[in-house]
Amino acid sequence: MANLISVERATLALGTAHVLDEVSLGVLGGDRIGVVGRNGGGKTTLIRVLAGHLEVDSGRVTRAGVSSVGVLAQEDALDPGATVREAVLGDLAEHVWAGDSRIRDVLTGLLGGIGAESVGGFDALVGPLSGGERRRLALAALLVQDPTVLFLDEPTNHLDVEGVAWLAEHLVRHRASPDNAVVAITHDRWFLDAIATTTWEVVDGKVNAFEGGYAAYVLAKAERERMAQVTAERRDNLLRKELAWLRRGPPARTTKPKFRIDAGNSLIADEPPARDDVELMRFATTRLGKDVVDLVDASVTLGDRLLLDGITWHLAPGERVGIVGVNGAGKSTLLRAIAGLVPLSSGKRKEGITVRLAYLTQEVRELERYADWRVIEAIEDVRKYIRLGRKEISASQLAQRLGFTGGRQQTRVSDLSGGERRRLQLTRLLMDEPNVLLLDEPTNDLDIETLTSLEDILDGWPGTLLVVSHDRYLLERACDKQIALLGDGKLRELPGGVEQYLELRRAAPTPTLAPAAASGSQAPGSAAPAAPAPPAPPAHSPAEFREARKDMARVEKQLTRLTAREERIHAEMAQSPTDHAKVLTLNGQLRAIVDERETLELEWLAAAEIVG
Template sequence: MAVLISVERAALALGTAQVLDGVSLGVSGGDRIGVVGRNGGGKTTLLRVIAGELGVDSGRVARLGGATVGVLTQDDSLDPQATVREAVLGGRAEHVWAGDSRIRDVLTGLLGGIDAPAVSGLDSTVAGKSGGERRRLGLAKLLVDDPDVLLLDEPTNHLDVEGVAWLAEHLVHHRSRPDNAFVAITHDRWFLDAIATRTWEVVDGQVNGFDGGYAAYVLAKAERERMAKVTADRRNNLLRKELAWLRRGPPARTTKPKFRIDAANALIEDEPAPRNDVELMAFATSRLGKDVIDLLDATVTAGDRVLLDHLTWHLAPGARIGIVGVNGSGKSTLLRAIAGEIPLASGKRKEGITVRIGHLTQEVRELDRLRDARVIEAVEEVRKVTVLGGKEVSASSLAKRLGFPGPRQQVRVGDLSGGERRRLQVLRLLMDEPNVLLLDEPTNDLDIETLTALEDVLDGWAGTLLVVSHDRYLLERVADQQVALLGDGRVRQLPGGVEEYLRLRATVSPSYAVAAPAAGTSSSSSDSQRQREGSMERPSALTQPAASPAEQRDARKVMARVEKQLSKLAAREERIHAAMTEHVSDHAKVLELNQELRGIVDEREVLELEWLEAADVLEP
């Protein structure tokens, strides 16, 4: 494949920070590259260098003659006075773009919910759009223009689950030709796995390349760190021997050959600096009683819209629920209703006497009053000392583990980046020891390293957890069940997870969506069942007739057969994981095994759906 853009020994310093340090890389035709790294680590700067928007201090950036480059930045550059038609389609005649299936796909996938051509939405002005809508317009314009090299900075921001799935499919389908390529900065690990054939990690001024998407990147990085640890252990052993030899008595120390002292000093200098890992600690939670929070026949309205329509939902102790839905369907409103922050138009809200709620909003408004406070002051306002692992830990120590080293603890809260503000508020919430956590898009502005640490905490957290997120990876990791808001005022349970939601959105007609059953079980469910999951009322109009004894026997046979097949798939999957670990340095073999692993995942999804259909037959 032709090299469309090449970077050779590029170095760039911004202020006192060396953002790029002798970086060499290339973007070739057919490349689908994902870029990961810590916030502030230089990902956006690298993209600007590749685009030619930012010069380098030394080195060279070359572009194949005639190759066009399009960039999606995080800033809004659209003309507010332009119409959507002008902003997205430019001067293209209607018969030109309407006859191009690729352009129609972009308009349907990105603008169908905002500016459907059927209702003349293309003639509305950009000025009337929200920030998220303008972001989608900018992305649509770039995909319509179809440059040779597409550079995307966080393209999944402001996209819901459906939008992310559509964008991944579009990029893979339309950007895999030998004459084009794309590079995408993303913190969405599902998206990264879906689109990337290569992953770049930007860290400490270097760009490390890995074959494959997120799964292959994590595996290869773990193997590199394992090998580095072996090397470090050997170096440390040699270091200890050298220092012990040098410390053997004052007379002996003065007679040591100089080269031995120089060798020991070289070992000391070669010791790597402590890594500033972002860690979140598991905090003790107050004990919950049997009753947590109940919404009883609750209705919530916004103007003339009914966001929640006579919803009954019993939250159980220890329930872990992920919430997905179309933008504007009322996900954030549902969390606020559960938290008691907005009034109900009708119905009741009941809260247990032992409940302590922690609510993370999208805007992190709670930190506004602390703009002039230092980071350490914002943490100590909640608690100066807490007990972790049987030991007292100071607020300063916790802030350091969260990614705020000494100097950053003295920074004003108002000067923090979006990702740092979110980390700070998560820490403050957890230090307050809530037993009900309501998280509204907790992954916004967080890098993958922080996301992994956050998931590690939530994975073992012992309270009731509700998470609104478009991050499929997070939902599948921390939630035991998913529910969907479809914009009809109801909540629907998703036994098949996010994949079932996407199928539902793709196949269910709007009239059926309005009549869709609410999630969970009826309000008369037993306490033992309420301990396992939250329950919501199911409309009796959709009750299915009882299956015959013969149908029930057939269903049990199907379930038994599927369970055996799932067990075999689990064994195969375990063997593949072992083989991937064994051949971690053989990228071609890892990719082959990863493809086989994806086949197993697809097969398992089909079997799980078959099992669920059989289980539905046995439901009373």
Template sequence: MANLLSAERISLMLGTRHILDEVSLGIGGGDRIGVVGRNGGGKSTLLRVLQGDQAVDSGRVTRVGSLTIGVLSQVDTLPAGATVADAVLGDRAEHEWAGDSRIRDVLNGLLGGLEFAGLGGPDAVVGPLSGGERRRISLARLLIDDPDLLLLDEPTNHLDVEGVQWLADFLVQRRTRPDSAVVTITHDRWFLDAISTFTWEVIQGRVESYEGGYAAYVLAKAERTRVAAVTQERQDNLLRKELAWLQRGAPARTSKPKFRIEAANQLIEREPPPRDDVALARFATTRLGKDVIDLLDATVQLGDRTILDKQTWRLAPGERTGIVGVNGAGKSTLLRAISGEVPLSAGKRKVGKTVELAYLSQEVRELERLLGMSVIDAITEVRSFTMLDGKEISASQLAKRLGFDGPRQQVRVSALSGGERRRLQLLRLLMQEPNVLLLDEPTNDLDIETLTSMEDVLDGWAGTLLVVSHDRYLLERMCDRQLALMGDGQIRELPGGVEQYLALRHDQHQEVERRTARTSKAAAAQPPSPAAGDPSSYSPAQQREARKELARVERALARLTEREKRLHDQMLDAATDHEQTTSLSGQLREVHDEKERLELAWLEAAEIAD
């Protein structure tokens, strides 16, 4: 396949840094390329060069004549005064976009459907929206415009697990054409694996190309590193022999070392598991005892939303749990309730006597008072030594493991990047020697190399770990147990991991669609009233109450749907027990009757809320 874009021996200096050093590369039709590398290593600059927005010092970039390029940068360029509909759809007529299944797919996947329900409606103004909402609008507009070459800089930022899955499916299924290509910078390793046909690593002015996604990149890089080490050892042996000849005359006979070249997967097969779960759990129990933190019959409310509804959850010593859920489901609020920062509306929170809790929030304001300190001073302010992997290590050693080498440890906190400040936050927490660690989106602003370093450090940390993240790879790598918040006030166990969560969300969407269809059918069967569909016939207070009622009914319906599923499963298990089957059938009829009553209540509230 001919290249859509080619770069020949391009070089670029920014200040005293060599960002690109005689780099040659090509992007072919159908390519989906993931770009990885350290923060500040030149990934975003490379995208600007490919776009044509950044001139190079030497070399050239050529593009096929008719090539259209679309860019998702990390700079927000949306006009603040535009409406959501204008920002996403431009001047397209309604019949043009409403009848296009691809556009409808984008709107449903990123923006809450044709009515932009998640953004306040099509006429909502862009200016007051959050940064994450504006970024999703920019991504949706780009996918709808459908240029030949997509250049995406961190497209998964502000997307939940479900959104990342949708974007990966869209790029693979909708965008794989002989005349189109995608180049994306991302630290989401699951996303890289899901979409990439090639992986580029930007490193020390070079762009190294690897075939396949993240897993293939790691395997190939491990093999390249091993071969390079063998080559270096051969060179060292030759140098030593040459020195010996110069010192002693004719060299003595020596046997040549023999090296056995093995496939990269064999290298990994010999590697031990990342952590000894049994040993860590035993050590965690000695530090924590049997009691950690228990939520007993707990209810947590945030405004008029119920995050937890009479839930009991007991954290075990050494437990490593990942929490997933849609944006706005209350994951961060749940962590704050566990930490004691958010009080329970009902129920009880019990904390073990030996618990030492540390909480990595999404904010970095806690570093503001340390801006004048050096990195190492900000760490040693907490403690100079700590225990990890059963060994005592210094603050400097731990800092080095998380990417702060010797010179970087002397830099002032005020000069650190966002990713470095995030690392410093985690370092300070670990130096406190907590035995319960709560991490809220720990991957924010971190590159892949730093993420793997963080995982390596936490592999040797003994304690109870709770992680809220949309990074699917991190959840599966660090956590032995996964839970979901589905928006109905319940904590759902996920034995099948994120795959099970996505299946549950799919079923939830289908149930909402079926309920909406039944409601529409019931509404069509009723004679219209003079005030039907006329919002002006209801006061703002009535409409607010109706919206609250809608939310309450939808939560109740979700709980009934789950109960209905459990009853069906129980009936299958008790198929040969006539008495129990009869009892379960009666319970199922009660559930159906209650659902019908709630659906009518939903219809009545919807007429007022609209």
């Protein structure tokens, strides 16, 4: 295989941290490399160095066999004034891209087909699209270009289960030739197993290479750690003998064994520093009665869309359910309905008297009010002491065990990485001892080490658990069953798990959303056939378009004012942290702002549906 990129003894320091420390590695033709490691450990920096976007302090990076490089960054650089056609296809002539099966596969897999239905058509502007839709566009544009070396930074973000499966198949089929390669940073272990021929672990400035995907990486790492443990035990035994010899030596001979003292000191000096391990503990759980949460003939309408259509679902104590579905089908809406955070258009919700519910949203809005707080203060805000097993520990001790060591506890929440914020958010929820846990895309921004610790908690979770996720590995390990939202407003149980969902999606490739006039109910256990696609919505008049644009502009101004009010309230709270009565009043105002924002966002979405 041709050596496309070669790195020799590369060193790079950012500030006081050595991100790369004399790293040597290579990217060969036909390689599909998965990159794993802790958040903030240097994975993105490594990709930028390989792509030539960042120079090293010392060492050499050679790209002899590379004619072109493509990078999917976590933030897209799409022109908001461009159309979807321009962003994805550039100046390619129609007969060129339409006649290329690889490009047609990209358009179908990421944008819903040749007409780019999932993003409003080829002539839609990029600017109004959501973050997830822009992410798909950026990925599609990169795959259409087909560079020699493809660098992907978290490519599965904003992709549903079906999209992740398609991307894995596409990369395996089209990035396996001797003249190209792909390097992907990912925390999606199923995706890593599906595509990777090699796994790189970035840790402590080094890059450790493992042959194969996630499963092979775990096995090889376990074997390395076993060998390291054997070596450490031998060193410890030798150290104990040396120290015992020194203690037994008579005082008159203290000047004699200098070589022995030197040997003992060298053994101690060789001891590697302790890793900053993440340890998520088994938190206590409030006892849950027989009644949890019931949705009876519940419907939720958003604009002219009926996201949930007459659903009846009785959650059982200890039930563990994974929820999958197409983007926009209503997965997050279902969780919000169960949590009582979205009004039902019809039907009712009933909650048991012993229910203590915790809801992890996709965003970290819960931490916005703590932006200027320090990590330890945000943890103590829930509880200053917590009982783990038979032992009571302080918030500071807890933070230490969660990886917020030393001065990291004094870091402001606004300065934490995305993964650290997610970890802090989850910790605060669990410290409140809930017995019903709703997790909306919990794997976002979490590295594999933290994901493994999270799954360890969920393995022994005694309460009711609902998980919305595109991470197949998490769904199949943490949940006892899966249900699907197929876009028709109904719930469908999946005895065959995620694989059955993918088969259903292949049988009905075009996602449909139920019209608001639809009715009926379907429990998770039913097996009714998928509803036919609804008729195309009627065309809107120019007057309706103008009115919708005015509504969008009005709502955007109101949202801007709400944000300013929210910032002023945060500033007042920061000035009076010990005035509990004032803080309580201000917190009530914040809750009112959150409710008002949600109402305005619904209005904006309804207007955006008309504008297109």
